[in-house]
Amino acid sequence: MVLSRSPARRRQPDNSSETQPDVPGLASRKAAAKLLAAVVDAKTPLDGMVDAEHGHPQYAALSVPDRALVRAILLSALRFRGTIAQLIAARLRDALPPKARALEHILHAGASQILFLDVPDSAAVDLAVTHAKSDPRTARFGGLVNGLLRSLSREKETALPPALDRAEDAPHWFRSGLEAAYGGEKARTILQAHRVEAPVDFTMRADPALWAERLDGTVLPNGSVRVARLPAPVPDLPGFTEGAWWVQDAAASLPARLLGDVAGLRVADLCAAPGGKTAQLALAGAKVTAFDISRSRLKRLRHNLDRLGLEAETVEADILRHEPAELFDAILLDAPCSSTGTVRRHPDVPWTKGPEDVAKLAALQRRLAERAVQFVKPGGRVVFSNCSLMPEEGEDLWAAFLREVPGIEPEPFRADEIEGIAPFVTQAGTLRTTPADWFSSDPSVSGLDGFFAARFRIVK
Known part of the structure; x- marks a missing residue:
């Protein structure tokens, strides 16, 4: 007709x-x-x-x-x-x-x-x-x-x-970018994953097996608990009020852990809100200072920490202009990005962003990474990460950063640092996850957010 x-x-x-x-x-x-x-x-x-x-x-x-x-x-x-x-x-x-x-x-x-x-x-x-x-x-x-x-x-x-x-349910710029970065077959798998609503992952304060049973979920190799569909709104789930867990994609939980043993160290989370990574660092025993440029987002972060019973200093500041009173032992910089790794949760992203946004955000990330170098003591460790699938914000940015920024040396990730991350550690020693990873016969419990992470030390 x-x-x-x-x-x-x-x-x-x-x-x-x-x-x-x-x-x-x-x-x-x-x-x-x-x-x-x-x-x-x-x-x-x-x-x-x-x-x-x-x-x-x-x-x-x-x-x-x-x-x-x-x-x-x-x-x-x-x-x-x-x-x-x-x-x-x-x-x-x-x-x-x-x-x-x-x-x-x-x-x-x-x-x-x-x-x-x-x-x-x-x-x-x-x-x-x-x-x-x-x-x-x-x-x-x-x-x-x-x-x-x-x-x-x-x-x-x-x-x-x-x-x-x-049909390919993505605009041309996005589809062609994925194909150039990952090849045709993996790009198609990623696009297919974007058609399925993402499962919900939880980071636990303790005892993932117990909470997997209570939430009707499964324990992932990294210790996160995955639930295909929530039976109730998050605040109504068991464990919410007592602060037993927080919602955090399994891939998003990796960068903070890749700082290693932070117990007793002064650690800065430079773009901290809404606070999932800050909570991880505090739970691991770090003395955390959480920076964010947004007052409202910091308010949300403090609310989340209060629910979890965790503590961190919070500072409202633009880190491109802020001068820390004292240098930190370690830095986590989960930088603002195009969010192209979160399309399963935010299907508007390919339609609201474009190549010009990726380029602009990559330039901002480079400036933030250079600034992070100024926040950490000699010998200190920095983990840089973001939730973009685009190499301009990940692999390409990292390669240029290593070539052009003095006083740093890469510290490659090891495949055995965290259970289950071996498939995501690249030959260059960086971390790369995509929605095509951890894929199973059941798409509703498959995949990860797209994340890139890299680590370096200050040697100046």
Whole structure:
């Protein structure tokens, strides 16, 4: 079935947006399309817009169940954006007009419900049509929305599998970057992993086996506990109130441990919030100073440490300008990055970032790494890390750093330093994880966030 848009006709006065009745479910669909537009068109990160306290006003006005639905629509629409676009295009005789972005977002929000969510198809179609008719920009396309989404509903069982096989649910810059870095086969595995919601990993204060049983999870080789799907919100899980654990991807737990034995040492966590690595260092017996440029993020870090019963000094500062009163024995620099290693959790990242962002962030990381050298005593150890998959922020940056920065020497990681990390230690002695690692027959409990880490000592 092919569809074309309605022929142009004289615009009639349209007051539908003012007179539209309060249709149950309509507000959540409007919010989903609005936020999808903000991500795709304005490159606005999703997390801030769906923040429970300071999110987008249209999202904040919804009930808790409707907020959950909006999040589900957005995550599926972004995770499968290429597949949805392909299925929509196959049902159009002509491409959508260049200025019909609002219509495109309505169609993507509707299609994501039909194809990937447990929402009645009839509700998804009817609310998308009502939405289109309520907006003067899309009112004349109500028939197209109805016909296209009903066609998709009828044919999804046969149309979706081949579309998933053909489509690559990532923009060209991201896909080509992965292929250049990892080769075609591994890049495809990473992209496939991005279609599956990541499991939840916990770092334990003690006794991972006990908490794996209580949380219905499994103990990973590095000691993290992995749960495929949470049975309740995190604050309602056993162990939360007493501070028995914190949520932290298994890959994110490695850099702090790669500083080695830090008991009794003065250690600086230079970009510390939200505090998972600070907590690890404090639990290991370090005297930790946690730096962050954001007051609100430091407040969150202190709240997390209080729950865990751990202590650290906190300093609100821009480390590019801050002069420490005393040098540290060791430094952990988990630097701001493109977050391309976290797409399983944040599928908006490939659509809100681009090569120019990677280059800009790599330059910032280089400056931060050079500054970290000034924070540590001669003979002191530094671990640099970030959650990017892009070599410009990892392997390439590290190679240039070693060539061009005096007074340092690399200290390669060893495959036996932490149980299970041998596959991630490179020939250069750095650490590289990807969502294609720790992959099993069950994608829901597979993979790791993409991380790069390297270690060096000060010899000046």
